Amino acid sequence: MLLIACPHCGPRAQIEFTYERTVDSVVQPAAPADEAMERLFTRANPRSIDDEIWRHSFGCRAWLVMTRHRATHEIVAIRAAGPEALP
Amino acid sequence: MDADCMSRYSAFGLLRGALGGQRHWQPAWRDPEPKTSYDIIIIGGGGHGLATAFYLAKVHGLRKIAVLEKSWIGGGNTGRNTTLVRSNYRQKLLHDFFEFGLKMWEHLSDELNYNVMFSPRGALMLGHSDADMTRLAERGDAMRVSGIDADLLTRDQVAKLEPLLDMSRTARFPIMGGLTQRRGGTARHDAVAWGYARAADSLGVDIIQQCEVTGYIRDGGAVVGVQTTRGRIAAGRVGICVAGNSGHVAGLAGLKLPIESQTLQALVTEGVKPMVNGVIMSQSLHCYISQSDKGGIVMGGDPDNWPSYAQRGQPMVTGHAIAQAIALVPALSRLRMVRTWAGVTDMSFDGSPIIGETPVPGLYLNGGWCYGGFKATPASGWTYAHTLATGKPHELNAPFALDRYRSGATIDENGVGPMPNHR
Numbered sequence: 001m002l003l004i005a006c007p008h009c010g011p012r013a014q015i016e017f018t019y020e021r022t023v024d025s026v027v028q029p030a031a032p033a034d035e036a037m038e039r040l041f042t043r044a045n046p047r048s049i050d051d052e053i054w055r056h057s058f059g060c061r062a063w064l065v066m067t068r069h070r071a072t073h074e075i076v077a078i079r080a081a082g083p084e085a086l087p
Numbered sequence: 088m089d090a091d092c093m094s095r096y097s098a099f100g101l102l103r104g105a106l107g108g109q110r111h112w113q114p115a116w117r118d119p120e121p122k123t124s125y126d127i128i129i130i131g132g133g134g135h136g137l138a139t140a141f142y143l144a145k146v147h148g149l150r151k152i153a154v155l156e157k158s159w160i161g162g163g164n165t166g167r168n169t170t171l172v173r174s175n176y177r178q179k180l181l182h183d184f185f186e187f188g189l190k191m192w193e194h195l196s197d198e199l200n201y202n203v204m205f206s207p208r209g210a211l212m213l214g215h216s217d218a219d220m221t222r223l224a225e226r227g228d229a230m231r232v233s234g235i236d237a238d239l240l241t242r243d244q245v246a247k248l249e250p251l252l253d254m255s256r257t258a259r260f261p262i263m264g265g266l267t268q269r270r271g272g273t274a275r276h277d278a279v280a281w282g283y284a285r286a287a288d289s290l291g292v293d294i295i296q297q298c299e300v301t302g303y304i305r306d307g308g309a310v311v312g313v314q315t316t317r318g319r320i321a322a323g324r325v326g327i328c329v330a331g332n333s334g335h336v337a338g339l340a341g342l343k344l345p346i347e348s349q350t351l352q353a354l355v356t357e358g359v360k361p362m363v364n365g366v367i368m369s370q371s372l373h374c375y376i377s378q379s380d381k382g383g384i385v386m387g388g389d390p391d392n393w394p395s396y397a398q399r400g401q402p403m404v405t406g407h408a409i410a411q412a413i414a415l416v417p418a419l420s421r422l423r424m425v426r427t428w429a430g431v432t433d434m435s436f437d438g439s440p441i442i443g444e445t446p447v448p449g450l451y452l453n454g455g456w457c458y459g460g461f462k463a464t465p466a467s468g469w470t471y472a473h474t475l476a477t478g479k480p481h482e483l484n485a486p487f488a489l490d491r492y493r494s495g496a497t498i499d500e501n502g503v504g505p506m507p508n509h510r
Contacts, residue, residue, distance in 0.1 A: 001401055015403050019393035019508060022347075040505045041436050041492040042343040045334025047396045054393075070348070071396040 002073060007080040008060045016058040023051040023065060047071055053081060094289065096200055115281060116288035121295050124321035125153045127475050128313055130300050130336055131329035132156025134165040134276075135453060135460065137283035137294070138468020139328060139475065141199075144290035146469070147476035152292045153322075155315060157299035161280025164330045167398070167430030168461040169353045169375050169387040171366055173210040173271030174235055177226040180486045180498050181439065186235050187483055188466030189270060195465060201282030203274050204380065209365035210271030211240075211248060213415070214264045219371055223266035230268075240265045251362055251416050259414040260372060271366060273377055279464055303340050309448035310340060326451040326475050331396065331431025333454035340447050344454070345436040345492045347507035350391040351458045352400035352408070352429045356422035358382030367415065374411040376419075384419060386412045390432060390458060392508045400429035432458050434507035437497035442471050442484040451475055452489060 002014040027039045044050065049069050056062050063081035068074070094113070104111045127143060129136045132154045143149045154160075172192050174185035191198075192205050214220040220239075227237035245265045246254045254262055284294055295317070304312035304319060312321035329336050331348045353375075363378040375387040388408025391400050405427055413420045435441060435455030440463065442453045453471045456463065470484035480488065491497055492505075 001403060014401070021506075022394075037493060038343070041345045043334065043345075043347050043507070044338065044343055045347050045394070046338060047332065047335040047348075050394070052394065070394050073395070073397060 002075065004054070004066070004075065005078050006056045006059060006062070007064055007078060008062050009056065012056070012059055016056060017054050018057045020053040020055055020063070023053060026053070049076060115285040116294055119293045119295065121153065121155075121298065121315070121317050121320050122151075122293065123319075124151075124312070125293070126151040126323045127153075127326065128320060128322040128324075129154045129326045129328050129475075130313070131163075131327065131332075132160035132280075132284070132294060132296065133163050133328065133330060134161065134279045134283060134464040135330070135467045135471070136328035137280055137287055138464050139326065139453070139471040140292040140294075141283050141287040141290070142469050142472035143476055144287060144292055147472060149476060150291045152287075153320065154287070154292060154294045155298045155300060155313070155320075156294070156296045159296050160284055160294060161277055164430040164432065164460060165276055165280045165464075167353070167428050168276060169377065169385050170273045170276045170379075170461060171210065171271070171375060171377065172205065172274050172462040173268055173366070174462075175210060175212065175226065175230060175237060175266070175268040175271065176500055177229050178498060178500055179229065179233055181500055182230055182233055182235055184466055184470075184483050184487070185462060186233070187469070188463050191465035191469065192274065193270075195282075199282035199286045201278060201285060203278045203282050205272065205274040206380070207270050207272040209248070209267050209269045211245070211265050211267045211365055211367055213245070213260075213262055213367065213369040213371075214266070215260050215262060215369065215371050217263070220264050223264070227266045236268055236270050238267050238269065240267055249364055249367055249416075251418050252367070253415060253417050260369065260411075267365075273366065273379075275380075276461065279461075283468070300336060300339070303450070310450040324449055324451060324475055324478075326453060326471060328453045328471065330433050330454060330456060330460060333433045333452070335396070337445070337452065340445075340450055342445055342447065344452070344489075345441070345505075346433045346455050347394055348396050348431050349393065349434050349508065350395045350397065350400045350429045351387070351432045352391065352405055352427060353385060353387040354405060354408070354424055354427040355379065355383040355385045356419070357425050359384070359422060362418065363416065369411070369415065372411045374408065374415065376412050376416060383425065384422060390434070390508070391429075396431055398429055398431060400427070432456070436492060436505045436507055437499040438501055438503065439498040440467070440487055441489050442467065443474060443480050443488040444478075445489060
């Protein structure tokens with residue numbers, strides 16, 4: 001289980017968090033159709049580091065952006081999600 | 088004994104071997120060095136890739152075929168599933184595809200001259216509410232219209248099939264009935280990889296292990312070969328068949344797929360006398376229970392639901408699967424768990440697989456199997472072989488093209504929308 005440092009609550013067990021989607025899959029309302037299609041339906045899905053949106057669902061319920069290695073599970077950085085990252 | 092007798096497995100050969108102290112056994116496939124070029128290269132030596140190679144050789148008569156495997160064959164999801172085989176899907180495109188595969192399973196041991204231990208012991212889906220029973224009835228009707236066996240069962244019929252289910256009215260998950268596909272069941276997962284490998288090898292397919300693809304050789308835009316840890320290999324066509332690593336291997340060609348890699352876990356208990364007769368499934372809970380031929384109770388549950396390429400899962404998810412299984416079959420609580428494992432599943436954005444061409448000429452994709460790839464092994468190999476040999480899809484995999492996400496023709500059994508998790 002990951003130990004996730006919530007920007008608001010400090011280190012908490014992963015069981016309190018849920019994964020939502022990757023940052024690059026967020027669709028802005030004004031996005032052109034092709035871009036919206038690509039963001040909705042495709043992922044880079046790297047076997048390395050990606051930026052992901054998680055939520056502290058069973059804690060403070062805030063959204064956060066976690067930069068994480070998907071093979072080693074190393075957490076590189078965590079920050080509070082700004083409006084630009086909200087789905 | 089001549090070479091043919093040695094290479095073909097039979098009861099007679101086994102008896103003859105016994106007289107000689109079983110010293111007649113030979114490796115079941117060669118360990119060749121990669122050649123400089125092939126007609127078709129398949130990336131990934133799992134069940135699907137090996138089946139594809141076998142049908143390319145057997146059905147389409149091709150001989151210059153290589154299967155490249157970064158590790159050892161069958162060591163990915165082919166060795167990390169719960170070995171269930173069934174075709175009980177609601178949607179016609181899905182159940183026709185999986186039924187084609189189920190019919191292949193029924194004679195696969197004969198076809199491969201290798202015992203894959205297919206055991207049609209019945210696949211039972213439980214219904215826990217009126218809504219569940221309506222859904223199961225609808226699914227069963229849809230299957231029967233397509234000529235696939237499905238029987239809606241009353242509560243008493245379910246209790247008779249699986250006497251150890253908790254049928255009490257106060258059960259955590261009350262059971263109101265079920266839907267069974269009697270021709271469904273289980274198979275021996277390793278034997279599927281080994282049987283296809285041996286049969287493909289005997290037709291001249293080169294199975295090259297410890298050979299990881301690190302990039303593609305391009306001519307203009309087209310893929311005309313692969314770069315590997317064992318050198319450059321040219322190819323007429325290249326087929327990706329790497330399950331959870333689809334995103335990574337397609338990414339080497341600059342492609343972004345409608346796939347996200349997540350972990351799916353399963354576990355097995357110590358071996359006990361027969362206590363679970365068939366396959367027990369609850370798709371409302373997402374719980375799968377069966378008993379292996381060795382006696383261990385095999386259980387699986389939800390995916391971990393977050394992206395991971397690590398072949399290990401989270402104990403909290405294992406615990407969830409076990410809690411569901413024990414609620415359904417309370418006697419399981421007395422057993423000791425001996426092993427858990429995890430595979431990297433290629434979760435697609437409509438829950439259905441992708442078999443067909445990619446936007447890159449010369450490069451083909453077979454992936455997006457989510458957590459349901461094992462049962463599809465023969466049909467996946469058959470249709471992918473057709474696609475790779477002819478450059479055109481087989482009628483069964485034509486609807487499962489990569490461009491269906493752009494055209495809107497997704498095949499979403501669960502009606503979830505463009506999400507790889509929450510499926």
